[in-house]
Amino acid sequence: MIALETAQKNISSVGFLDVEIDPTLDLFEEIEKLKKEKNAILLAHYYQEADIQDVADYIGDSLGLAQKAKETDAEMIVFAGVHFMAETAKILNPTKKVVLPDLKAGCSLADSCPPDEFAAFRAKYPDHVVISYINCTAAIKAQTDIICTSSNAKFCVQSVPEDTGIIFAPDRNLGAWLQKELNREMVLWDGSCMVHEIFSLEKIIKLKEVFPEAKIIAHPECEKPILDIADFIGSTSQLLRFSKESEHKEFIVVTESGIIHQMKKNAPGKTFIPAPGTEETCACNDCPHMKLNTLEKIYLCMKYEMPEILMDESLRLRAKQPIDRMLEISRQAGLI
Ligand code: 13P
Ligand code: SF4
Numbered sequence: 001m002i003a004l005e006t007a008q009k010n011i012s013s014v015g016f017l018d019v020e021i022d023p024t025l026d027l028f029e030e031i032e033k034l035k036k037e038k039n040a041i042l043l044a045h046y047y048q049e050a051d052i053q054d055v056a057d058y059i060g061d062s063l064g065l066a067q068k069a070k071e072t073d074a075e076m077i078v079f080a081g082v083h084f085m086a087e088t089a090k091i092l093n094p095t096k097k098v099v100l101p102d103l104k105a106g107c108s109l110a111d112s113c114p115p116d117e118f119a120a121f122r123a124k125y126p127d128h129v130v131i132s133y134i135n136c137t138a139a140i141k142a143q144t145d146i147i148c149t150s151s152n153a154k155f156c157v158q159s160v161p162e163d164t165g166i167i168f169a170p171d172r173n174l175g176a177w178l179q180k181e182l183n184r185e186m187v188l189w190d191g192s193c194m195v196h197e198i199f200s201l202e203k204i205i206k207l208k209e210v211f212p213e214a215k216i217i218a219h220p221e222c223e224k225p226i227l228d229i230a231d232f233i234g235s236t237s238q239l240l241r242f243s244k245e246s247e248h249k250e251f252i253v254v255t256e257s258g259i260i261h262q263m264k265k266n267a268p269g270k271t272f273i274p275a276p277g278t279e280e281t282c283a284c285n286d287c288p289h290m291k292l293n294t295l296e297k298i299y300l301c302m303k304y305e306m307p308e309i310l311m312d313e314s315l316r317l318r319a320k321q322p323i324d325r326m327l328e329i330s331r332q333a334g335l336i
Contacts, residue, residue, distance in 0.1 A: 015104030017300040027295045034302040041074035045081040046236045047258035047290040052080045061237040062134045063149040082107045082289050090309045091320050098309040101297035105289045112191030113170035115139035128165040142318035147326040150235035155333040177220045195287045196221035203276040218254035257285045
């Protein structure tokens with residue numbers, strides 16, 4: 001067993017507090033107790049494992065989570081999601097303590113856009129407005145005019161006058177989909193999400209032959225050939241709403257598998273089939289970053305209030321402006 005002090009020192013290399021937990025503890029009960037004791041709110045993304053979703057105070061997509069993080073008056077925000085999400089919570093609510101169960105819960109999409117390279121790229125288009133998907137680091141947000149999520153991206157692009165050029169970063173698939181939907185050229189950064197690019201078109205088409213009545217529902221981070229055969233495209237919360245409200249009973253779900261837990265809860269009589277990836281054996285549609293969070297790590301990070309998200313104040317202020325713009329556009333569009 002590692003001593004607490006050693007585990008605390010190890011956090012920056014290991015990513016989480018690696019302390020043994022009494023195996024007789026009921027972690028659901030303990031987490032509930034800690035929420036009250038510490039006036040903490042547990043926010044979880046739809047891609048978290050089912051147990052984490054069930055113990056969370058709020059489950060949402062990136063937009064909902066940002067909004068919730070901004071408005072909460074809890075003293076501590078426990079973020080069951082990935083690093084850029086917890087960072088966004090800190091940017092929006094700096095006086096609160098924000099903890100992330102595992103600091104190594106990153107994002108391949110955020111990693112695909114290094115700040116120095118992005119600065120050089122931006123410099124080539126000095127008159128362009130920069131719109132960045134929220135799945136990016138604070139250093140990219142600080143170089144951005146408007147942040148967007150997949151729930152509000154169309155409104156964010158449409159907020160820029162027609163005669164003004166746009167750089168869209170970091171997701172090339174979401175960017176290409178927006179270009180097509182809005183009939184608007186943009187300069188795209190060449191980044192992508194490892195989870196949404198792994199789906200196999202061929203296998204999805206075969207699956208559709210087995211379930212001919214099933215509707216294919218996909219996240220816009222997927223590649224174009226997948227989006228071309230999708231019956232509905234939307235953010236996680238939009239996919240959830242569509243699957244609940246639609247008259248259809250079967251769905252092939254082309255996004256991270258965690259969302260299926262809420263889909264089944266919201267529409268118990270319906271069938272949700274996770275879309276297959278290109279590999280035979282892997283759980284391809286599990287985000288390895290999101291799935292680093294566990295109930296054990298959540299319990300420990302609430303108990304010891306670490307790992308904590310800390311940020312330089314001038315970076316925070318620069319990163320906040322484009323998020324505030326996004327929230328304003330979302331409010332005007334009636335999305336929040
Ligand atoms: P949304 O929850 O905004 O749809 O984003 C999906 C995603 O990939 C989060 O990392
Ligand atoms: Fe990043 Fe993709 Fe994982 Fe979302 S699903 S956190 S975009 S790697």
